[in-house]
Amino acid sequence: xxxxxxxxxxxxxxxxxxxxxxxxxxxxxxxxxxxxxxxxxxxxxxxxxxxxxxxxxxxxxxxxxxxxxxxxxxxxxxxxxxxxxxxxxxxxxxxxxxxxxxxxxxxxxxxxxxxxxxxxxxxxxxxxxxxxxxxxxxxxxxxxxxxxxxxxxxxxxxxxxxx
Numbered sequence: 299x300x301x302x303x304x305x306x307x308x309x310x311x312x313x314x315x316x317x318x319x320x321x322x323x324x325x326x327x328x329x330x331x332x333x334x335x336x337x338x339x340x341x342x343x344x345x346x347x348x349x350x351x352x353x354x355x356x357x358x359x360x361x362x363x364x365x366x367x368x369x370x371x372x373x374x375x376x377x378x379x380x381x382x383x384x385x386x387x388x389x390x391x392x393x394x395x396x397x398x399x400x401x402x403x404x405x406x407x408x409x410x411x412x413x414x415x416x417x418x419x420x421x422x423x424x425x426x427x428x429x430x431x432x433x434x435x436x437x438x439x440x441x442x443x444x445x446x447x448x449x450x451x452x453x454x455x456x457x458x459x460x461x
Contacts, residue, residue, distance in 0.1 A: 299377060301348035303332045303423065307339030329419045331444060337429045337437035343383045344423045350378045352391065352410075377405070380416050382424040387416045 303314040314335050316328040336344055351367040352374050367373050375394040381387065393406035429437070 299347070299349050301328060301346070301420075303335065303344060303346050305336055305339060305341040305344040307336075307341045309339065312339055312341075325419060327444075329423070331441065331446065332420075332423050333425075334437045334441050334444075336423050337425050338434055338441060340429050340434060341424055344381070346378075346380045346420050346423060348378055348420070349394070350376055352376055376408075380420060382416075382422075384424075387421070388412060389416055 300315050301319060305312050305314070312335065314332060316324065316331070318324050319328065332344075332346070335341075351370070353361065353365070353367045353370040353372060354374070355361040375396075377392045377394060379390045379392070381389065390412060391408045391410045393408060395403045395406050397403045425433075
């Protein structure tokens with residue numbers, strides 16, 4: 299699944315997908331652009347959805363934080379939904395179930411706890427306060443410099459990076 303930002307902005311729903319996602323610089327760029335999009339659209343709610351690897355500690359043990367989940371032998375593949383609104387943050391992990399040939403089959407039930415604090419590169423996408431018209435204009439200009447289209451006309455949906 300391509301990482302995707304869903305948001306409710308001043309003119310309705312918007313979906314934002316990065317054009318490429320191959321390295322840390324592109325991930326950082328997507329996170330930065332998502333923050334600018336949420337300011338430009340005066341977002342009130344955002345959900346970031348993406349695939350990830352997780353690893354868990356075995357009962358009675360602690361998680362080895364020196365080993366990245368992507369390199370762990372016992373890693374688990376999940377889709378992560380990270381939501382933010384003025385009322386707070388929530389996240390949900392959906393375990394990916396694959397068929398015998400490795401194709402996507404569906405989602406399992408998550409037995410992971412739901413956290414109300416999210417940290418990291420893809421957290422804090424929603425602005426802390428309602429952006430002023432000047433802040434929105436500045437965010438739109440910054441997105442334009444990054445060669446991204448921002449069309450804020452009423453009813454416009456599905457804004458996406460272009461090249």
